Amino acid sequence: MKRLNYLVNGLAALALIVLFSQCAGKADNQTTNASAQAAGLSGMKIAYVEIDTLLAKYNYCVDLNEAMVKKSENVRLTLNQKAKDLDRQKQEFQTKVQNNAYLTQERAQQEYNRIAKLEQDLQNLGNKLQAELMSENEKNSLQLRDSINAFLKEYNKTKGYSMIISNTGFDNLLYADSIYNITREILDGLNARYSSPKK
Missing domain, CATH: 1.10.287 (Helix Hairpins)
Structure with missing residues (x-):
């Protein structure tokens, strides 16, 4: 045992x-x-790019922003002009109603319906133009991102970075030595590659 x-x-x-x-x-x-x-x-070989600086100084981005500002301003002017014209027509209608200028109630109702349709058309036009602006802005953002990504891919063939990080203010990168900042190189390369359309 x-x-x-x-x-x-x-x-x-x-x-x-x-x-x-x-x-x-x-x-x-x-x-x-x-x-x-x-x-x-x-x-690992790591670098970062300051996106704020890139977006403010990349000529392609500047041109896209200027074009969008112009289109947005044109939309605003067009809608304001149509709204003023509609307001004028409403005032004329109101004055005619007060002065009994319409021979019949039916004729006044027709004019009222016409103005109401113009108002609805203006609202629809405003919605359509705003949607077109948003769609174009989205398309521009994608083109801009693709442009930067394509350049970074080509640029990195010779530089051999393991990672390139984007930095926006203090959102992503709290601290990094400035020797890892390649913003100027990327910006110069992007601008050298981009040819601005004639204005």
Whole structure:
């Protein structure tokens, strides 16, 4: 019986030793993996681009913004002109109604319906023009992003960065040494590649 206890205790001790050595081996592997990952990270080449500066000074973006401002202003002027004309017609209608200028109630109702339709048409036109502006703005944003991404892909073929991060003010990047800032290089490259349309 004593012998059986010694045997069971011995097997239990052996199992604990084997278990402990496996856990220690895994810990060593994890430490080795963590060291390898840290070494891999330390070998990464990282840079950042200040998006605010890029958008303010990239000629393509400036041209797109100017074109959108002009279109937006044209839409505003068109809608304002039509609204003034509609207001004038409403005033004339009101004056005629007050002066009993319409021969019949039916004729006054026709004029009222015509003006109401003009008002609805103006509202529909405003909605349509605003939707077109938003759609064009979205399209411009995609083209701008594609332009920058295409340039970065080409640029990085020779520079070999592992990662290029965008920074907007203090939103994404809280601190980085300025040696990692490649905004000027990217901006110069983008502007050199872009030829502005004749104005």
